[in-house]
Amino acid sequence: MRRHKARRYYLPVVAGLIFTLVGLGCGGNIGDNALSPGQTDFVNNEPGNGYGSPGAFNGAEDRGAGGAMAPSGQADSNAKGAEPPNGRTGDVEEADIYRIDNNRLFYLNTYRGFVVYDLNDPKNPRRVGRLPVFGYPVEMFVKGDTIYALLRDALYLTQDKGKLKFERHNVSQLVTIDVSDLSKPRVLKKVDIIGQLREGVSRKIEDTIYVVSYVPQSYYWGWGYNRNQDQKEQAHVYSFNVADAKNPALVDKLKLFEGGSIQLQDKTTGSYYTRSFNGVSISATSNALMVVENWYSYGRQSSGGNGCSSYQSNQDATVSIVNISDPSGKISVHTKFQTKGHLTDQFKQTYIYDDATKTGTYYGIFARREWGGSNCNWQSQIQNTIESWDVSDGKNPQRLSELAFGKPNETVRGSTFDPERKVAFAITAQQIDPLYVISFADRTKLKVLSEIDGLSGDMNVFRFIDNKKFLMGIGRDTTDTCSGFQKDGERRGTNVAVSIIDVRDLNNIKLVQRQCVAVQNASWVSSGVNNNLDQAHKMIGMFSDGRVNAVTVPVYYYVKNEDNPSWWYYRYETAIGVMTWDTSKYDPNKSHTEQTVLQNYGTIIHHNGQVRRSIVFTHKGQSDRRMVVNLSDTHISIADIEDLDHPQVLSTVELAPYYSQLYKFGQYLVEQVTSGAYGYEARTEFRVKRAGADLESRSVVARFSVGQVQRAIKHGDNLVLFRTVQENNNQPYYYRTSTEVLVYDLSDPAAPRRAGSVKLTGSILPYYYYWCGVGGFWGGYWFDDNSRNWVSTKTGITFLSYFYDYQKGTSSRRLYFLDLQNNQAPAVTNYxxxxxxxxxxxxxxxxxxxxxxxxxxxxxxxxxxxxxNTTFSVFKYYAQRWGRRGGKWTGLESINLPGRLIRTWATKQGQRMFLAHDYTYRPYVNPNNPQYTSWQPDFRLSLLRETQLLGQPVAELLDWHNFADFYLKDLVIDGDKIFVNAHRSYSYAQKNNLQWYDLSDHLVFFDTSLGKLAKKYSEATGTYNVRLMGTYRNRLFLNLPGDGVLVVDASNPSVPVGKQFVRTLGWASHIEFAGDTAFVASGNFGIYELQLDSPLVIANN
Structure with missing residues (x-):
């Protein structure tokens, strides 16, 4: 969220003046804008031109923000004589995000956590069960009735006993889930893991799960202000014994490294040196876990004169081999060594133990991109090497051989090892590329056995087929024939090709055939297969059933939908190309262009999102049929490919729609669902459901769709939509935009009806931070937003807007009145x-x-x-009431206030009250530059009541409160309670030698029932950067942007209690209520439900 630095006015102030001002205290100096009880006439003095008042519209000009300022276990050493890792023969299992078993789909979804679908009826797949997980799902293992799920950023809070002060626990987790009852999956246990996880950092061997977590310098698990020390990068290896599913046990934890980043600089000479961490790659055999840390280093040596300096940029890798041969899960670091280059994916390394010679050997393929030079002579180097290391003696690893391969400027892409035949396959890529077979039969003499040159593009995924007689490669193709239309004139090339290599004779490998994946009706395309070499093998589908060998390759693209003549939108779509291979058709006497081993078939269209997995399987039914399940983050599609020429999409399941907002109409809730989180081009659908528990699963009773919706406002029984419309103004480089207002009548929510529409001049949109139930717009006030440019009244919506006349070249401020009294014919007037x-x-x-x-x-x-020497501008602030008189909007009385009006309301006795805010100013000496002094603004709130003076309404001051050394972020008014969210000012942090992020949020609660700002509570919360959302039934809702919603019981404002924290992950800006249930819209992560009458409280520290 944007932070606005408050303006600071650095002005020279003589020392004598400072003492004078301090001596005046609260009573007499102009700078502190002194107030007195009962005062009804108010003048504000502000430094300079008075732009310290945030959001002022000076004539036709916007002014910037002001106010108080703020910038927006150690690795084990190898015991002497210990054997290299060996003896274990269990299969190495790599985690994934899905499992299909007996027509059941288990899916660990990015947004919805763990879901189970019954696929017995592929035309109507049925969701059997769901278990939300409060972190980002990474991958899972499945064993019997137990799911072992890995999550990252599984944030939870604890609080100090008796205080509204919270600790943040930002961790990764291993979560075990019981699925013995598919309809009710339940969590058995959660185990915290420090650090971050990504796909591909775990392996399972028998009953042991191994996980590698990594901590970059930017990582932290507490609040932002806790980062007093520089975070050191780290990597850990965890081992968990999961023999008892109900009680997964942490067996071992090794810290592979800590620190290593360096930043050195000689300020005299200008020379410097940096070294930075660039992530990890892991691979595993049944005995060894190989973890490679990739590092960058860069140095500059100044010439000391006017000549060229010396520069050097290098890449290096640290390889750790962890012994995992003990089935109990005990682990140790067997050896560690460094080498040049980066190792970028799991297929570029392996470990082989030779039982005959009792030796352990590590093989790795490294890519180096380096440059440097001196005396104005620069050189760069791109080099690929395969290295063999004898690691039998962990204390003394020895490089046995090193072989450079590849042409100049080519970088190694796809690779794979064949330990049985003692070779590695690797392709280097630029435009026209060779594929190499590298032998390590003699581990001391690595050598190239053969190669195929002239391949266009590269290969990123390798898979052996037909008992390793042939090698399939999938990747980018740069030829013209793979980017244009295919022979049939309907399918289009995708720049993705499938190749088959004859590897029966390692000394003479041959290209069997290279076929471009073709899809129908696609223009611009891309594929994740080319982007993530470590996980690309999981994105394709390979299938053999004795009748056919098939491979599916997903490619995605953008499409423009113009089904409705009134509006359009863009969406991502994926085409899954289906191809078969039959090596029995291979004729070695023909060239690769004459072969028919590979054949393109039909295209499967997945209309929503980028497909992450394309899974070919046999569907069991009255007759077995070949089918494909395609998984994107938001949708599941199922296609029948029994007839390969004519694949048929049987069903599409919406899994994770983007819920942006919710609105309550009577006993119904309206979900606002967009086709994407952002974007002018998005499509918006409004779905009406009866309010109640498990809202997402409830039937839709009505729906309607509109494109280019930018805002929606609930006004009485109407839902008012604001669309941005581009207008062709005959300008070559830009479009002028206007706003169209559409009104939908929901007086009968089960039968919504489109009413009238009207256009507003220019782009006029209502903006607000948060919606918190009925009446939510008026109760909250956010000091750094622009939601105060509009207001909802009983008859319509009014805007304060900037207007520019392009014909006359003049500008002005106007009030725009959107009259909604007749929803069939909304009208607009302006003043x-x-x-x-x-x-x-x-x-x-x-x-x-x-x-x-x-x-x-x-x-x-x-x-x-x-x-x-300081000039203060003098202002008078007013609040002018506008009302309808004679059917027209008319400006009525203006009331002088001590600053800007925040809100007005009536007490239980009917007395109108005002709450205003302004600033007091005091001199502040910059501790870093004492010769400069500024006027430091402090926020102030003033409580007033309306009364009469000489027959005219005036505001009488009742009380005020100065927030010295704080800046206010937001406040919420609930009856006679005021909740204020404050943060220490930048000057306070500077004065106390603290960083701007070093202090937590601060909550202050006031009671105004006796006509005073009676402070009931004022404490630091321990949180960082929270925002107030609103109140409901004595509950205060706080938003942790991007993290979750915190619910506080504020029925007794003197003793608030943290009740619930829901980890929403997505940006949650809308809360609606039905009885004691709160519904929180959180984008693709869904609608979270909170039972507000729950007796639970957040756990104590």
Whole structure:
């Protein structure tokens, strides 16, 4: 979220003046804008031109923000004489995000956690069970009735006993899930893992799961202000014994390394040196886990004169071999060594133990991209090497052989090892590329046995077929024939090709055939197969059933949907190319262009999102049929490919729609679902459901769709949609935009009806941070947003907007009135405000006392005052009430206030109250530059009541509160309670030698029931960067942006209690309520439900 630095006015102030100002205290200095109880006339003095008041609209000009400032176990050494890893023969299992078994799909989804689908009826797949997981799902293992799921960023909170102070626990986790009852999957146990996880960092051998976590310098598991020390990069290896599914046990934890990044600089000479961590790659055999740390280093040596300096940029890798041969899970670091280059994916290394010679050998393929030079002579080097290391003696690893391969400027891409035949296959890529067979039959003399040159593009995934007689490679193809239309004129090349290599004779490998994957009706395409070499093998589908050998390759692209003539939108779509191979058709006497081993068949279209897995399987039914399940993050599709020429999509399941907002109409909730999280081109669908538990599973009783919706506002029984429309203004480089308002009548929510529409001049949109149930718009106030440019009244919506006349070249501020009294014919009128430079318009405020009215807040410049060398501008602030008189909007009385109006309301006795905010100013000496002094602003809240003076309404000051050394972020008003979220000011942190992120949020609660700002609570929360969302039934809702929603019981404001924290992951800005249930819309992560009457509280530290 954007932070606005408050303006600081560095002005020279003489020392004598400072003492004078301090001596004046609260009573007499102009800078602190002193107040007195009962005061009804208010003047504000502000340094310079008075732009310290945030959001002021000075005449026709926007002014910036002001106010207080803030910048936006150690690795084991190898015992003497210990054997190299050996003796274990269990299969190495790699985790994945899915499992298909007996027509059941288990899917660990990015957004929805663990889900189970029954595929017995492929035309109507049925969700059997779901278990939300409160972290980002990474991958899982499946064993019997137990799921072992790995999550990252599994955030949870604990609180100090008796205090509203929270600790943050940002960890990864191993979560065991019981699926013995598929309809009710349940968590058995969670085990915390420090660090981050990604796909491919775990392996399972028999009853042991091994996990490698890594910690970059940017990682932290507490609040942001806890980062007082530089985080050192780390990597850990965990081993878990999972023989008892109910109690997975941590057996061992090794720290492979800690630290290593370096930043050195000689300020005298300008020379410097840096070394930085670039992630890990892991591979495993049944006895050894290989973990490679990749590092960058860069150095500059100054020439000391006017000549060229010396530069050097290098890559290096540290290889750790962890002994995992003990089936109990005990692990140890057998050896560790360094070499040049980076190892970038799991298929570029292996470990082989020779039982006959009792030796252990490590083989790795490294890519080096280096450059450097001196005396203005620069050179770069790209080199690929395969290395063999004798690691039998872990204390003394020895490089046995090193072989460079590849042409100049070519980088190694796909690779694979064949330990049985003692060879490695690797392709280097630029444009026209060779595939190499490298022998390690003699581990001391690595050599190239043969190669195929002239391959266009590269190969990123290798798979052996037909008992390793042939090698299939899938990857990028750069030829013209693979980027244009195929022979049939309908299918289009995808720049992705499948190749088959004859590897029966390792001394003379041959290209059997190379066929471009073709899809129908696609233009621009890409594929994840070419982007993630470590996990690309999981994205393709390979299948052999004795009748056919098939491979599926997903490619994705953008499509424009124009089904509706009134609007359009873009969406991602995936085409899955289906290809078969039959090596019995291979004729060695023919060239690769004449072969028919590979054949393209039909195309499967997955209409929603990028497919992460394409799974070919045999569907068991009355007759077995060949089918494909395609998994994207948001949808599941099932296709029948029994007839390969005519694949038939049987069903598409919406798994994770993007829920952006929720609105309650009577006993119904309306879900606002967009086709994507962002974007002007998104399609929006509104779905009406009866309110109740498990909202997502409830039937849709009505729906309607609209494109280019930017905002939606609930107004009475209407849902008002604001669309941005591009208008062709005959300009070559830009489009002018306008806003179209569509009104949908939901007086009968089960039968929504499109009513009228109207256009607004220019791009006028209502913006708000959070919606918190009925009436949520008026209760919250956010000091750094622009939601105060609009207000909802009983008759419509009013905007304070900037207007520019392109014909006349003039600008002004206007009030736009959107009249919704007749939803069939909404109308727009506007009122031009004064353009006098002495007037600044600050925003609008609702009037719950008279719902047909609102307040316009503004200030006028009335003069200047000077203190020493500082000139203060003098302003008077006003709140002018606007109401409808004679069927027209009319400006009524203006009331002078001590600053900007925040909100107005009526007490239980009917007394109108005002809450305003302004700033007091005090001199501040910069500790880093004592010769400079600034005027430091402090936030102030003022409580007033409306009364009469000489027959005119005025505001009488009742109380005020100065927030010295704090800046205010937001506040929420709930009846006679005011909840304020504050943060220490930048100057306070600077004065106390603290970083801007070193202090937590601070909650302050006031009770106004007795006409005073009676402070009931004021404590640091321990949190960082939270925002207030609103209140409901004595519950205060706080948003941890991007992390979750925190619910606080504020029924007794003197003793607030943390009740619940829901990890939402997505940006959750909307809460709606039905009884004691809160519904939180959280994008693709779904709708979270909170039972507000739950007796649970957040666990104590």
């Amino acid at each position: 031009a405000l004064t353009t006098a430079q002495s007037w600044s318009f600050l925003g609008l405020a609702p009037d719950p006392v008279e719902p047909t009215a609102f307040y316009l807040t503004y200030r006028t410049h009335i003069g200047q005052n000077k203190i020493g």
